[in-house]
Amino acid sequence: MSLRHAVLGLIVELDGASGYDLMKLFEISLANVWTATQSQVYGELAKLTADGLIEVAAEGPRGRKEYRATDAGREELRRWLVEEQPRPARRDGVLLKVFFLGQLEPGRARAYLRDSAALMGERRDGLAALQEEVTWGDDNLSLYGRLTLEYGRRFFEMRKEWAEWAEAELARHAAPPEDADHA
Amino acid sequence: MSLRHAVLGLIVELDGASGYDLMKLFEISLANVWTATQSQVYGELAKLTADGLIEVAAEGPRGRKEYRATDAGREELRRWLVEEQPRPARRDGVLLKVFFLGQLEPGRARAYLRDSAALMGERRDGLAALQEEVTWGDDNLSLYGRLTLEYGRRFFEMRKEWAEWAEAELARHAAPPEDADHA
């Protein structure tokens, strides 16, 4: 149940927001941390309201509803942060493919890893560019957003290096070490 | 739709397996790559059979059904490996918490990161020990399983180092740089 706390957390930090505001934040700030669709966000807002963790603080033009956290909501966010420990759900589409790469010809398998390394390099560069671009404020979301962005950069860097290493491993196996000591 | 291909892939690689066999493989070999529950596995076997990608090749004692891949199934696995590219679903419970760590007292936030670093170190050591223990064969599953295991080790190592870095960053912000040039 993490979407719930993502939505609640944003409302607490911003001290009030609409579903539309939240969507933009999910697309930008939380893009590398937790994704959510529009229907999920509005659905969760309804549930959080029903459970008394947030409330409609004001209504604006075009049916806009500005939600704010209740005391119970702030308490629940804190409880989640302190008490609940997430078990990492290990599920990775790229790794799954690697696991079955033996079904392809060796050349194709290595090409897959090479492409993967290149893609990870691009992603890393994208985040690195973002880090340069953004001017960070002194607020919480800036400070902690900076930490998660750096995590993303390190993540892609790690994957790139791993893919390069894996490709070399395959090469080592494909070409038996005939030249190891006589060349 | 990756569970489908995980199940199909295992059946192809093993050249025949029962749901029970697959469960053990999900618990051991695929634990760090793709998780699945028992009901998922049996459900997927039924679907794959209905779609003609696998078939019951033999029935054993205790109602055991040995599935084997059909030609269509082997073709589908190949297609998935070559054509389909997974978009990485970025969703990470630990990062989500970090994003909202500003809601805690600075001391507690840093403690969270320290604990996280310690946990990641343990996980890394666990995988490293596994790497030492296991005697690897020459089959595909051994070769590619070794690659994914190394990925897991690097992943935890990266997270450990990141958590330590993040904790230091918070320390830097909590204690303003009063001693920077006069000490």
Place this chain on the structure above:
DNA sequence: TCACGCATGTAACGCGTTACATGATTGA
């Protein structure tokens, strides 16, 4: 004989994705 392990299945519920559906405001 009896416990453990092998072996398969179903049902209920919640989360996530995609698509559909509608309408108000504002600024060029």
Place this chain on the structure above:
DNA sequence: TCAATCATGTAACGCGTTACATGCGTGA
């Protein structure tokens, strides 16, 4: 005026989790 943007919602479907339910075979 009209297009873009703001803004909210619903419905259908599939995947994932938990719990329930059942029964056979084998070895100590």
